Amino acid sequence: MSKQPVAVVGVGQTKHVAARQDVSIAGLVREAAVRALADAELTWADIDAVVIGKAPDFFEGVMMPELYLAEALGAVGKPMLRVHTAGSVGGSTALVAANLVAAGVHGTVLTVAFEKQSESNAMWGLSLPVPFQQPLTAGAGGFFAPHVRAYMRRTGAPDTVGSLVAFKDRRNALKNPYAHLHEHDLTLEQVQTSPMLWDPIRYSETCPSSDGACALVLTGDSGAARAPRPPAWVHGGAMRSEPTIFAGKDYVSPQAGRDCAADVYRQAGVTDPRRQIDLAEIYVPFSWYEPMWLENLGFADQGEGWKLVEAGVTEMDGDLPVNPSGGVLSSNPIGASGMIRFAEAALQVRGLAGEHQIDGARRALGHAYGGGAQFFSMWLVGSERPDH
C-alpha cells in the first residue's frame, strides 16, 4: 500500500501580537485560512475537510471551540477534526491533515491551528494542580529550567550560549513581518542582563505570549499540478510520545524526540541530517532548547550542540540556519506555534519566505514538542516531489 504524495500549496498566518482585540476567535482563524486559500488560489468550495488544532481549551475558556468555528472555517457540511497533543499540536494537526491526503480519503484539506492567549492567562492554564502530585505553580519555564540546567552541567556549555540563541532569533524576527516581537534596538548585552525568570532562563530568552493563527492547504499530485506557486512536498512526517514522568527519563534529550526524528529521516532517505537538510524550524520556547534539540535531532553529536550555536552555524548565514523566522522565541500563539514551524519550513523550500528566505533551501525540517518534553511531531519538506 503506497501512500499518495502530499504537497503544501497554501500557507497563511496572522501577524502575531500580544492581543488581537480587533477580532473574535472566529475572526482570527478565518484570517489565517483566507490567506492560505489565497496563496493556493483556491476557494472554500475546493476544500474537502478541515482539521483544526489548538492547545488546552482553558487558554480561551471555550470547550471544544471547533464546534463554534465550523462556519468561520467553511466546514459546514464537511468533515471537521480537532486535534490536541499539547504544545506539539500545531505539528500534529498538520500531520493528521496530511494523512487524510496520503490515505486517499480526501483530495484537498485545510488545516488550521491557533491560540488567542489574550483571552486568558496561560501561566494559570499551565499551572493547574495535578491530583496526587506536588503543585508546581511556575508555568512552563518553571518546568523546563531544571532540564536546561541539567544540559549545561552535562555538556559544560558556557552560560552565554542561551543569550546567543535569543539574540539571533530576535534579530531574525526583524525580517519576518508576521513575527510578534520586533525589537529593533535589542543588543546582546541587554539579553544577557535581562531579568532572571527561572534560573538560568532570562526574560529575553523566553517566548512571548501571543494571539495568532496559522493555516495550510494540503493536496495531492493533481492539486499540486494546478497550484499557482511551487508546492512544498512532504518527504516524511512522524509523531512520538512518552510519559511525562518516569524513572530513567532523559529530559535533556528525550527518546521520543530521537525516535521521531529517526522515523522522519528514514522516510525521507536522510542519513546525514547536518548535510542533507538545509535549514530547520525548531520549537525553541526557551533559548537553551536550540542546542538541546540540535543534539536530540541528530544535527550535532551529544554535548556538541552548543558549539554549533557558538560558531554561528545556526545563524541566518550559517550552514544550518535554525529559525530564520525568529522562531517561538519571537512569536508564540501556543497551539499554532508547531504549525508555524511546519509552515515556515514549507515557505523556505517553496522559495516564498521573503526577507528571511535562505537561498537555495531544498529540504527543511519543521519540529514541535509539547507536554513535559514528551510529545513530538516533525515533518521534512522538500522542493522536489518524493520518489516513493
Add this chain to the structure above:
Amino acid sequence: MSPAARSVDRHGRGRDVAVVAFAQSNHTRRTDQLSEVELVMPVLHDVLKQTGLTANRIGFTCSGSSDYLAGRAFSFTMALDGVGAWPPISESHVEMDGAWALYEAWVKLRTGEADTALVYSYGKSSPGSVRDVLTRQLDPYTLAPLWPDSIALAALQAQALIDAGLTDEPRLAETAVRSRRAATGNPHAQLRGSADPAELLQRPYEVEPLRRHDCPPISDGAAAVILAAGDTARALHANPAWIRGIDHRIEAHQPGVRDLTESPSTRLAAAAAGAFDAPLDAAELHAPFTAQEVVLRRALYLSDDVPVNPSGGPLAANPVMAAGLIRIGEAAALIHRGEAHRVLAHATSGPCLQQNLVAVLEGTNGNRNGNSPRSTDGTRGGAR
C-alpha cells in the same frame, strides 16, 4: 457526499480495516476513588488481552477526551500513563469523542504506516455539573454567556419535533423504556430496566417537554477498541468487524440557524459511509436524548424493523467523550458474536446533534449465522 471518499471505495484502493477488540467499563454515576488513569487502564488491558497484543506491538495509539470534563489542562497526558508509552509510541489525541479518535486511527491504517491501532476514550462527568460544563462549548460571544444547558437545548429540539408532528411525549417515553429494558442484557450499562411508559409520564418535567427518562444518565466511564488492517485483522479475530465506510460531517453551530428536526450532517456522513447501499441488521445510535433518536432515524431512513441500540444506548449509559466510541464498539461486538452481519454505528458531538459520524461495519461475507439481535420473525431490517 465526498466524491474523494466514494472514489476510493469504487476503485478498491485503501486497505480494509476492522475492529478486532472492544472493551468498556461498568459505567457508574460517580467514580470518586478512581483517577482517569485508573478508569482507563482496565479497558486497555482488556482489549490487549483479547488480541494477545502488547502496547509496544501496537502501531498507532489515539485517544479522545476533554480537558473541561477533567477540570485541568492537558488531562490526556496523565491518561497516557495508563498506556505505558515506553519505549515511545506513535500517538495522537483528539479533543473529541473517541469515535473521532477511531476515525484518525482508521486514516492512519489506511496510509499503510501502521497495521494495528489502539483507540481509547474516557470521561468523568461526576466531578462537576456536566449540564453546566457543556454550556462552555457554545459560541463564547453570543450563546455561552446565557448558559443554556444541554438539557434545555435538547428540550428545544424535542419541542420542535413535537410541533412538527414527528413525535409526542408518549412515544418518547416508549423509546426510553425500550432502551433501558434492552440494557438489562448489558452488564456495563448504568440504568437497566424501566417502569412502564404510563408511570413515567406521570413524573414531572425536567425541562418541558423532556422528563427525566428522556435524558441520559450522568456517567463516568471508559472504552477501548483495537483496529487492525487486512491479514493482521484476520489473524487477530476469527470474525473481524470490517469498517466498510466511515465519514463525519459538521453543521452550523447556532441552533437558531438550523432546522433541529433534521440532521443533514448525519445523512451526508451515512451516504459517504455507504449506509444506504445495503440493508442493515441493527444500528447503535448516539442519541443521548429520546427525541434525538427520532431525528437520527429520519436522517438514516431507518425503518421500524431495524433494531436500534440493542445495548441500551446512551440512555442507559452516557460517559461523555466515550459514548460515541462505545456505539462503534457495540456494533462491532454484535458482529463478533455473530448476532449481526451489517451494523451502523453513529456518534455525535455538540449541541442538538451538531456534528455526526457514521460508520458501517460488516462481518466477513459467508460468515453470518443469521442470529439477528431481534430474530423474532426471522426477517432482517433494512434501510429504505
